[in-house]
Amino acid sequence: xxxxxxxxxxxxxxxxxxxxxxxxxxxxxxxxxxxxxxxxxxxxxxxxxxxxxxxxxxxxxxxxxxxxxxxxxxxxxxxxxxxxxxxxxxxxxxxxxxxxxxxxxxxxxxxxxxxxxxxxxxxxxxxxxxxxxxxxxxxxxxxxxxxxxxxxxxxxxxxxxxxxxxxxxxxxxxxxxxxxxxxxxxxxxxxxxxxxxxxxxxxxxxxxxxxxxxxxxxxxxxxxxxxxxxxxxxxxxxxxxxxxxxxxxxxxxxx
Amino acid sequence: xxxxxxxxxxxxxxxxxxxxxxxxxxxxxxxxxxxxxxxxxxxxxxxxxxxxxxxxxxxxxxxxxxxxxxxxxxxxxxxxxxxxxxxxxxxxxxxxxxxxxxxxxxxxxxxxxxxxxxxxxxxxxxxxxxxxxxxxxxxxxxxxxxxxxxxxxxxxxxxxxxxxxxxxxxxxxxxxxxxxxxxxxxxxxxxxxxxxxxxxxxxxxxxxxxxxxxxxxxxxxxxxxxxxxxxxxxxxxxxxxxxxxxxxxxxxxxxxxxxxxxxxxxxxxxxxxxxxxxxxxxxxxxxxxxxxxxxxxxxxx
Numbered sequence: 312x313x314x315x316x317x318x319x320x321x322x323x324x325x326x327x328x329x330x331x332x333x334x335x336x337x338x339x340x341x342x343x344x345x346x347x348x349x350x351x352x353x354x355x356x357x358x359x360x361x362x363x364x365x366x367x368x369x370x371x372x373x374x375x376x377x378x379x380x381x382x383x384x385x386x387x388x389x390x391x392x393x394x395x396x397x398x399x400x401x402x403x404x405x406x407x408x409x410x411x412x413x414x415x416x417x418x419x420x421x422x423x424x425x426x427x428x429x430x431x432x433x434x435x436x437x438x439x440x441x442x443x444x445x446x447x448x449x450x451x452x453x454x455x456x457x458x459x460x461x462x463x464x465x466x467x468x469x470x471x472x473x474x475x476x477x478x479x480x481x482x483x484x485x486x487x488x489x490x491x492x493x494x495x496x497x498x499x500x501x502x503x504x505x506x507x508x509x510x511x512x513x514x515x516x517x518x519x520x521x522x523x524x525x526x527x528x529x530x531x532x533x534x535x536x537x538x539x540x541x542x543x544x545x546x547x548x549x550x551x552x553x554x555x556x557x558x559x560x561x562x563x564x565x566x
Numbered sequence: 567x568x569x570x571x572x573x574x575x576x577x578x579x580x581x582x583x584x585x586x587x588x589x590x591x592x593x594x595x596x597x598x599x600x601x602x603x604x605x606x607x608x609x610x611x612x613x614x615x616x617x618x619x620x621x622x623x624x625x626x627x628x629x630x631x632x633x634x635x636x637x638x639x640x641x642x643x644x645x646x647x648x649x650x651x652x653x654x655x656x657x658x659x660x661x662x663x664x665x666x667x668x669x670x671x672x673x674x675x676x677x678x679x680x681x682x683x684x685x686x687x688x689x690x691x692x693x694x695x696x697x698x699x700x701x702x703x704x705x706x707x708x709x710x711x712x713x714x715x716x717x718x719x720x721x722x723x724x725x726x727x728x729x730x731x732x733x734x735x736x737x738x739x740x741x742x743x744x745x746x747x748x749x750x751x752x753x754x755x756x757x758x759x760x761x762x763x764x765x766x767x768x769x770x771x772x773x774x775x776x777x778x779x780x781x782x783x784x785x786x787x788x789x790x791x792x793x794x795x796x797x798x799x800x801x802x803x804x805x806x807x808x809x810x811x812x813x814x815x816x817x818x819x820x821x822x823x824x825x826x827x828x829x830x831x832x833x834x835x836x837x838x839x840x841x842x843x844x845x846x847x848x849x850x851x852x853x854x855x856x857x858x859x860x861x862x863x864x865x866x867x
Contacts, residue, residue: 322649323649323697323699323701323702323705324649324650324681324682326697327648327649327650327678327681327694328681328682328683330681330694330730331681331683331688331690331694332681332683334690334692334694335683335688335690342804342805342807343800343801343804343805344804344805345803345804345805346767346769346803346804346805348805349728349729349730349731349805350729350730352729352805352807353692353694353729353730356691356692356807357690357691357692360691360692361691393683393686393688393689394688394689394690394691395686395687395688395689396653396655396656396689397615397643397644397645397653397656397679397680397689398615398618398619398643398656399615399691400615400616400619435622436619436622436623436624437619437620437621437622437624438619438620438621438622439620439621440621440622441621465620465621466621466622506622509622509623509626
């Protein structure tokens with residue numbers, strides 16, 4: 312059996328690649344398996360591990376989709392994006408896009424948005440612990456804001472959606488949240504994901520907060536962003552005081 | 567040819583484990599009961615891949631676990647038998663974790679995980695069986711050397727289940743493992759459940775005879791740890807899967823007694839990864855292992 316796997320002209324690396332290809336290149340069946348169906352076991356194991364990993368990464372999407380549809384989408388993701396790292400926790404960022412492109416995703420488009428929020432929460436949960444560098448704040452005394460950038464804490468994530476993402480997550484965490492709060496908004500509402508100690512939370516932020524934070528993450532100076540937001544309801548001293556107090560900033564730097 | 571200076575490795579780290587040390591796999595649903603107060607177990611084993619993030623609650627939980635128990639690091643994704651090599655990033659992360667938590671034991675499997683597929687380096691997501699050839703032995707020796715150099719201590723290498731039988735093998739499994747020990751200075755993690763699963767899948771008339779014969783071919787001084795687990799029973803002719811979803815079978819306990827009688831003071835871990843029991847039930851399995859250890863090796867000697 313499998314004589315082609317062991318063709319003497321192949322290197323060990325090629326034989327191992329062929330072995331793995333036999334696992335990845337066919338869908339995972341369900342068991343039980345008869346002797347001689349060993350590759351089917353590996354295919355099923357691969358899918359089961361992927362499902363378990365993504366069930367942790369996307370808990371809300373899993374509950375919204377249900378196990379059967381979630382499993383089908385994970386299988387599709389595996390076929391499109393094979394794991395390239397040993398850590399399953401780093402795999403699966405593309406699941407929201409796979410959901411979007413699916414029939415279910417087209418029928419219930421909010422699920423992909425919820426999945427994006429799940430991913431941000433997952434990343435925040437694993438992000439480096441943050442401790443603001445207070446010495447870097449002295450740059451505000453010595454330099455113009457045109458020359459200063461701000462590095463956000465690694466746990467801070469941003470997304471934007473017309474769907475009531477915060478309420479949907481709250482609703483799944485606590486069914487006491489009233490269903491009439493689950494209303495679609497006319498314009499996208501920015502959501503910030505962040506970590507309070509080790510607890511990941513999410514909240515709506517203003518459009519100006521959102522644009523300012525996005526600009527900082529793109530490496531723009533505080534001054535250029537304040538110019539852009541001039542005339543809008545944005546108070547930088549208040550913003551930075553709150554951001555430091557809530558541990559959302561890593562440090563200030565010369566841009 | 568091994569590049570590592572084996573005499574410089576801290577062998578005492580393994581010999582620190584005196585009988586009867588018994589541990590359990592620490593899995594997420596048991597964090598609360600296991601970490602709220604110390605249970606009557608000697609060590610807990612974690613899968614390192616669940617703790618190689620940059621920060622957050624999991625690492626804080628691992629700190630807490632270390633305060634209560636000795637910790638064993640069990641890796642599932644290095645892919646020691648991968649001909650394309652071990653991931654430098656994964657190895658760096660493991661070395662950082664070892665440096666930070668100073669685990670009692672560090673282990674991985676006799677398998678490959680990394681391959682090049684369609685021009686990309688891919689992780690196959692499972693413990694794929696290595697061909698037991700001279701070429702494969704060289705790959706494993708080189709990769710294990712690299713890991714041991716990175717973590718500054720010997721690695722334990724675990725025998726795995728194989729669901730596909732490779733026809734071309736230069737060595738038996740035990741001979742292959744012994745040569746690996748000779749070449750690298752690594753130790754062996756003997757998984758008794760994997761022996762029984764393989765025996766079933768090879769349609770052995772007597773899985774007990776197979777497992778005991780296998781153990782007889784392994785030098786006792788090469789073994790640094792034993793894994794106990796159970797698997798979901800299947801019908802004859804069907805493939806048994808090492809799913810760690812059941813208690814240790816009575817046959818498993820029998821083989822464990824035989825193993826301890828032959829191997830002596832070997833720390834033992836009860837693995838249970840799927841269909842998890844309560845924390846109390848898991849501890850009861852560990853206590854049974856302790857009783858067997860006391861009976862076979864001798865308590866407190």
